[in-house]
Amino acid sequence: MYQPEDEQRFAIWAKELLQQTDTEEPAARVERLRGVINYSDWKYYVQDNPVLADVEYDTLFRQLKDLETQYPDLLTADSPTQRIAKGLSEQFSSVAHLVPMLSLENSYNPDDLREWDKRSREGLKETAIEYTVEPKYDGAGISLIYENNQLVRGATRGDGIQGEDITPNIRQIRSIPLSAQLSTQQVDSLELRGEVIIHKETFKKYNEQRIAEGLPPLANPRNAASGTLRMLDPREVAKRGLSAVLYNVSYHTTTDNQPDPEVLHTHYGTLAWLQQLGFNTPVKDMKRCSTIDEVISHCLDFETKRDELPFEIDGMVVKINRLDQQDQLGMTTHHPRWAIAYKFKARQATSKLLRVAFQVGRTGSITPVAKIEPVPIGGVTVSSVSLFNEEVIREKDLREGDTVLVERAGDVIPYIVKSNPELRNGTERVIVFPTQCPECAEDLYRPEGEAAWRCINVSCPAQVVERIIHFSSKDAMDIRSFGDSIIRRFYELGIVRDIAGIYKIDFEQLNGLEKFGAKSIENLKAAIEKSKSQPLNRLVFGLGIRYVGETTAKTLANAVAHLKDYNTWTVEQLCTLEDIGPKVAGSVHQFFQTHENLHLLDELEAIGLTLTNQHVGQATGEGGALSGKTFLFTGTLTHFKRNDAESMVEERGGKLLSGVSSKLNFLVVGADAGSKLEKAKKLGTVKVLTEQEFLELIQD
Secondary structure, three states: OOOHHHHHHHHHHHHHHHOOOOOOOHHHHHHHHHHHHHHHHHHHHHOOOOOOOHHHHHHHHHHHHHHHHHOHHHOOOOOHHHOOOOOOOOOOOEEEOOOOOOOOOEEOOHHHHHHHHHHHHHHHOOOOOOEEEEEEEOOEEEEEEEEOOEEEEEEEOOOOOEEEEOHHHHOOOOOOOOEOOHHHHOEEEEEEEEEEEEOHHHHHHHHHHHHHOOOOOOOOHHHHHHHHHOOOOHHHHHHOOEEEEEEEEEEEEEHHHOOOOHHHOEHHHHHHHHHHOOOOOHHHHOEEEOOHHHHHHHHHHHHOOHHHOOOOEEEEEEEEOEHHHHHHHOEOOOOEOOEEEEEOOOOEEEEEEEEEEEEEOOOOEEEEEEEEEEEEEOOEEEEEEEOOOHHHHHHOOOEEOOEEEEEEEOOEEEEEEEEOHHHOOOOOEEOOOOOEOOOOOOEEEOOOOOOOOEEOOOOOHHHHHHHHHHHHOOOOOOOOOOOHHHHHHHHHHOOOOOOHHHHHOOHHHHOOOOOOOHHHHHHHHHHHHHHOOOOHHHHHHHOOOOOOOHHHHHHHHHOOOEHHHHHHOOHHHHOOOOOOOHHHHHHHHHHHOOHHHHHHHHHHHHHOOOOEOOOOOOOOOOOOOOOOOEEEEEOEOOOOOHHHHHHHHHHOOOEEOOOOOOOOOEEEEOEOOOHHHHHHHHHOOOEEEOHHHHHHHHHO
């Protein structure tokens, strides 16, 4: 549809229009605004390749809308303000929504909300209105239809008029009921609107798995949710851990056309009823407000807490609570008049890619890191961005000197969304991936089926340092006072040259070192000595075996009498252990077949670390006081560390679960407990304990 010359022209226009110059004739400015917005819609919805940050798009859209309001003669039927942006995937059949899924009008400051409140009161001829305020979830929009209490169809938002029928995938989302007792209120059919999201912790673990497999992580939870909904294999969808929040009833019918039940008279009442029927709605995070100042105060307060939520949000949605007043105000072709979105500060920005550095990880993987012009995003100044591997650079067509769109979202921060090739002036430089290790100059190797290049020199200085850092880290041997900077300094000075060298430090050498007084030396000495008594699973994790995380480390530690027994195990035997597949088994097998690794284990055992397991073949503490009981910890714990608490459970025969389900017996909650606590309460079968109650249970 668009040619390369169009791309360059629209990029220049966008930059000029965002500068808000007012010297241009209104008709010419309107024409340019429509061109940029239509092009941006096409890139976003059809090509899935956004060219503008959200806040930039919204700014231009508002400019166009204001001009059309000021000059009604310029308004035409084909203006972007008079339609919903188009774009449908061809992978699924198209289905029409019973009621169009409109966009929301956006606001960015209290004055916008006050202006909307004024228009609403004038339209209703009311002096006071009750509003609801709820989170604006950053996910993928969906529409669900229930008939005779059964879920019969699920669809994507699509172009707002029709979407893609993704019912098999929708059925994989466990937070969406397959049936609900709608008939208890004489409701025959229902069309629900909602958002599919991925919780931050689920998203983080999924990306960690992708990185371990040499794949680039997904950009953000929103893209992950949207992409997952369009997967052709529902079994793969089930593995992603999607969740859904249903926030609106767009259409319904009642038995024999009876009057609407009381629960459907207000927005809050509707969502509270749906929550009781088993739907996940925003009602627990919703606030009812009697004035717009109360709305504004709540929005500003909620923005400060957004990072504490278990999921991503990008703003708040304000709605008029009474449904009859919603009907009275109606809607435009673009948005309902009875609702508005209050958008939080942008977490996207454009910057300049200055150069690319290549870093060597502890497993030898070479990671390109973009050094960009420092740019503030969501309260954090970003200057370095991981590019993960060579394929990411090629796919995004990145060059040194490029103008790039940077996003900060959740735990994947920051992330380069795309480059802007239309802004190149010819001075940009192609990024050349090295063929030799930047640290030791050994030739790089790329294993078949992997995206990352690796240095396979086990003596590579960068790898050695990273292995020492990992071994000493909090979740491994937990050697306090031995942080990254100290480890790098000790390595450069020759004080510690490998993992075993940690336990051979000549503390006399440290006398006189800058920032190393007698107290610091004594603290480090005590921390190193204490680490010798860490349980076997922490040592296994600390060894840094590729693909072996904390959970797998516990499995490995509990399955043999002595860690070196794995030297005789085959890949097939390793695959018989819980949650260990061929890829992990192959990595573990290779580790215990390597002479240097076996020599390291001998050294550590001679130093005094424990390589033996007293609970071979069974969970630690089996037959103990908590045998057969399952536990999960959530929130911020203040009485003890989470790792220590989990060890207390396992030592007494209890089992740890990763999520709330009917198999969970006890949920121990700390401060700011979120969705896990709500789910446990909903189940009604889980015993919720405070930290103090947990300690009392352990003591009993």
